Every structure is written in structure tokens, then in C-alpha cells.
Amino acid sequence: xxxxxxxxxxxxxxxxxxxxxxxxxxxxxxxxxxxxxxxxxxxxxxxxxxxxxxxxxxxxxxxxxxxxxxxxxxxxxxxxxxxxxxxxxxxxxxxxxxxxxxxxxxxxxxxxxxxxxxxxxxxxxxxxxxxxxxxxxxxxxxxxxxxxxxxxxxxxxxxxxxxxxxxxxxxxxxxxxxxxxxxxxxxxxxxxxxxxxxxxxxxxxxxxxxxxxxxxxxxxxxxxxxxxxxxxxxxxxxxxxxxxxxxxxxxxxxxxxxxxxxxxxxxxxxxxxxxxxxxxxxxxxxxxxxxxxxxxxxxxxxxxxxxxxxxxxxxxxxxxxxxxxxxxxxxxxxxxxxxxxxxxxxxxxxxxxxxxxxxxxxxxxxxxxxxxxxxxxxxxxxxxxxxxxxxxxxxxxxxxxxxxxxxxxxxxxxxxxxxxxxxxxxxxxxxxxxxxxxxxxxxxxxxxxxxxxxxxxxxxxxxxxx
Ligand SMILES: [Fe+2]
Numbered sequence: 001x002x003x004x005x006x007x008x009x010x011x012x013x014x015x016x017x018x019x020x021x022x023x024x025x026x027x028x029x030x031x032x033x034x035x036x037x038x039x040x041x042x043x044x045x046x047x048x049x050x051x052x053x054x055x056x057x058x059x060x061x062x063x064x065x066x067x068x069x070x071x072x073x074x075x076x077x078x079x080x081x082x083x084x085x086x087x088x089x090x091x092x093x094x095x096x097x098x099x100x101x102x103x104x105x106x107x108x109x110x111x112x113x114x115x116x117x118x119x120x121x122x123x124x125x126x127x128x129x130x131x132x133x134x135x136x137x138x139x140x141x142x143x144x145x146x147x148x149x150x151x152x153x154x155x156x157x158x159x160x161x162x163x164x165x166x167x168x169x170x171x172x173x174x175x176x177x178x179x180x181x182x183x184x185x186x187x188x189x190x191x192x193x194x195x196x197x198x199x200x201x202x203x204x205x206x207x208x209x210x211x212x213x214x215x216x217x218x219x220x221x222x223x224x225x226x227x228x229x230x231x232x233x234x235x236x237x238x239x240x241x242x243x244x245x246x247x248x249x250x251x252x253x254x255x256x257x258x259x260x261x262x263x264x265x266x267x268x269x270x271x272x273x274x275x276x277x278x279x280x281x282x283x284x285x286x287x288x289x290x291x292x293x294x295x296x297x298x299x300x301x302x303x304x305x306x307x308x309x310x311x312x313x314x315x316x317x318x319x320x321x322x323x324x325x326x327x328x329x330x331x332x333x334x335x336x337x338x339x340x341x342x343x344x345x346x347x348x349x350x351x352x353x354x355x356x357x358x359x360x361x362x363x364x365x366x367x368x369x370x371x372x373x374x375x376x377x378x379x380x381x382x383x384x385x386x387x388x389x390x391x392x393x394x395x396x397x398x399x400x401x402x403x404x405x406x407x408x409x410x411x412x413x414x415x416x417x418x419x420x421x422x423x424x425x426x427x428x429x430x431x432x433x434x435x436x437x438x439x440x441x442x443x444x445x446x447x448x449x450x451x452x453x454x455x456x457x458x459x460x461x462x463x464x465x466x
Pocket of ligand 1: 171172221222223318365366367
């Protein structure tokens with residue numbers, strides 16, 4: 001995001017009017033980013049209020065960008081909320097795109113340079129769950145106007161300052177679902193609903209520095225299923241072509257729009273990232289006969305086939321299958337929650353071990369904390385990085401799981417580490433084909449924990465970050 005919109009939000013109108021009178025007109029405001037998709041194909045995206053898409057300059061040669069989605073308002077469809085708390089999604093900007101061919105050495109749009117993918121990224125930022133929660137049904141209204149309580153912009157700036165070569169967002173971008181109640185200064189003035197204004201304030205504007213810093217992998221969370229932010233997911237984030245009927249615009253098409261195939265992004269040294277769409281699973285579980293049960297069986301089979309294309313793989317899926325959450329019951333006691341029951345049921349019907357044998361680790365979000373788990377059983381390490389902006393899950397986890405407690409049937413936890421109630425981001429630095437150094441950074445950019453991933457095993461310096 002270019003600077004002017006931030007200025008617009010903070011400077012008095014009179015001052016802006018003065019600037020406009022004396023200075024040449026500013027270049028148009030627009031949003032730009034690069035997303036990686038199938039087999040690592042890079043796509044440049046530009047969101048812009050203009051009559052047509054701008055040109056992109058690749059290796060000094062101007063080329064046309066293509067229109068991915070026009071400016072339009074989508075008729076109101078079903079949402080998780082009553083009609084009075086829903087509205088049609090307005091997208092007043094063009095979504096433009098252009099493929100970045102492998103030999104691209106420079107890319108820019110309207111004078112702004114775009115980040116280019118590295119064949120073998122050494123420095124990776126992992127984060128997720130970044131939006132500001134405004135939800136009527138749970139009476140949850142995060143203070144979006146307070147950067148201490150909604151710190152995604154700080155997280156994004158710190159993560160950008162770390163100079164990543166690749167950013168992985170593990171899903172859940174859009175949280176501003178309902179209107180801020182009158183008289184609540186914490187979120188007063190926030191846009192809401194599933195249109196551009198809420199997407200901009202929740203993701204593109206606060207994430208701008210990190211979007212400029214490196215190409216992204218954009219996994220899909222449950223907040224981007226068709227009932228919720230799915231229209232924005234397909235229009236803005238998914239790396240593949242936008243297809244009519246797979247766009248979440250009409251509820252009757254949701255069986256197509258709620259699911260998509262996995263894809264592989266090679267990251268060098270014979271390693272692939274395998275990105276899975278688990279947006280429409282449910283913690284309540286799935287059973288044979290349920291649409292999702294069959295869809296995720298298909299997802300697993302395709303994952304297995306993709307995994308065969310490289311000796312080693314890292315999984316990226318929003319819902320942790322091998323991580324733990326915690327909830328506080330009405331009587332005050334704490335109950336530990338296992339991994340996502342829906343995907344677990346479906347995947348384990350194909351492979352009781354849940355993941356292919358050459359999948360080294362799994363990167364997830366969904367639980368709003370940071371966590372690591374390593375297993376003495378034949379399971380990959382699990383990392384959870386859902387601590388980058390959305391209200392934290394603050395029910396404490398134990399520093400050691402009680403005997404017999406496991407995130408998935410058959411999984412035996414050997415090492416377990418967590419940080420509850422702290423905002424930040426995770427980083428991964430390549431140390432060898434099978435080895436990664438992992439760090440947990442806080443809002444000040446301070447390192448709060450260090451882990452080593454070696455093959456499928458991982459271990460961290462601190463069991464519980466305080
Ligand atoms: Fe989630």
C-alpha cells in the first residue's frame with residue numbers, strides 16, 4: 001500500500017487540500033503484491049481504482065496486466081449472520097494480474113518495484129490469524145483502532161525488517177464481519193462485511209510493508225470459506241485462475257468454492273511446500289457421507305501424489321492436525337483440545353498417520369498462539385503461528401502435556417513448546433536440506449524462543465515462553 005492512504009486517515013482534510021493545491025497530483029493509490037502458486041508460479045497482483053489495468057514492467061519491458069476481477073458489487077448471499085448484520089460485498093477496485101516468468105529480474109508497476117521469488121529462499125516468515133475480530137454472535141469486538149490490541153501492522157513491519165525472502169500466511173485474514181457497536185471507541189469507524197473496505201483495513205493496509213518485502217504463499221483459513229471472506233479470498237489471494245462458480249458468489253456453488261486442490265511450491269534443496277485448503281472443515285468432525293469427508297479424502301490423495309515429486313516436504317494448512325488448543329469451562333477448569341477433528345477423520349481414513357512419510361513438518365494457524373510439537377511416533381513436527389494480530393487465545397497450556405494427552409490418535413508427543421498471550425511472528429532459516437533454525441519473534445522484534453527442526457524432529461530452547 002502506498003503512503004497516501006495512511007496519510008489520508010490521519011491528516012486533517014484541510015491540510016490535504018492544501019497539499020493538493022500546491023503539489024502535482026499524486027500517483028494513483030494502489031495495492032500490489034506477489035503470490036506463489038502451483039509449482040512455484042509467481043503472479044503479480046495489483047488492486048487499483050482505475051478505468052483499466054496498468055502496465056507491468058518486466059525486465060524493462062512494459063507488458064499489459066490482465067483483469068482478474070472487475071469492480072463490482074456481489075448480491076447478498078448467505079453469511080453466518082442474520083441479513084440485518086450482513087450486506088452485499090462491494091469491490092470497487094479492479095483486481096489485475098500478470099504472471100512473472102522464471103527469468104524475471106525486475107518487475108514494477110507505476111514505478112513501484114515488486115518483490116521477486118528466490119529459487120531457494122533461505123529466510124522465511126510464517127504468520128497467520130492477522131485480522132481484527134468484530135463478531136456479533138460471540139460479542140467479540142477487538143480494539144482495531146489500538147495498535148497494542150490489534151498489532152498486525154507492527155508485526156508486519158517487524159517481519160519485513162527481518163528481510164524475508166518468502167512469507168507464508170497460514171490463513172485467516174478477514175475478521176471484520178459485523179459492525180462495531182455504537183459507543184465502542186476501540187473499533188469505532190471500522191468497515192465491516194466481506195467487501196474491499198474491510199479487507200483493506202484488516203489485511204492489505206496493515207500488511208503493506210510485508211507485502212512489499214517478499215512474495216507470499218497465501219493459505220486459506222476458515223475465515224475465508226464461502227460463507228465468510230471466500231469472495232475476497234478467490235478474488236485477491238488464491239494464486240490460481242478465478243473461475244465462475246468457484247468464487248463463493250452464489251451459495252448454490254459452495255461445494256465448488258469451499259474446496260480446492262493442494263499445490264506444491266518448490267523451495268530448493270529438493271524441498272517443496274505443499275499448501276492445503278482446509279477452509280471448510282469443522283472441529284465437530286466429519287463422517288462418511290458428509291461432503292467435506294469425501295473432499296478431504298480427495299485432498300489427501302492429491303497431497304500424497306504431490307509429495308512424491310520431491311524427497312522432502314513441508315505442509316502448510318490452516319487447521320493444525322497435530323497441535324493443541326485449550327478452553328476454559330464454565331466451572332473454571334481447563335480442557336485441552338486436540339487437532340481439527342474434521343480433517344483428521346477424513347485424512348486418517350486414507351492414512352492413519354495423517355501425513356505422507358516424507359512430510360517433515362506442518363505449518364498452521366487457527367489457534368491464536370505460537371506452538372511447537374514433535375513426536376516420537378511417525379508424525380511430522382507441528383508448528384502453529386496464529387499469533388500475528390487477531391485477539392489471542394489466552395487459556396494457558398501446560399509446559400508439558402499430561403500423559404496420554406495427544407492432538408491426534410496414535411501421535412505420541414515428545415517435545416512440546418508454546419507461547420500463549422504474546423503477539424509476533426515465526427521465522428525459518430535454512431541450515432541444510434533437512435535442517436531449519438526456527439525463531440519466535442515478539443512485537444519488538446526480540447527473539448523469545450529458538451527451535452531446531454531436523455528431519456521430522458524438533459526441539460525448542462524454552463518449553464513455555466513467558
Ligand atoms: Fe481459523
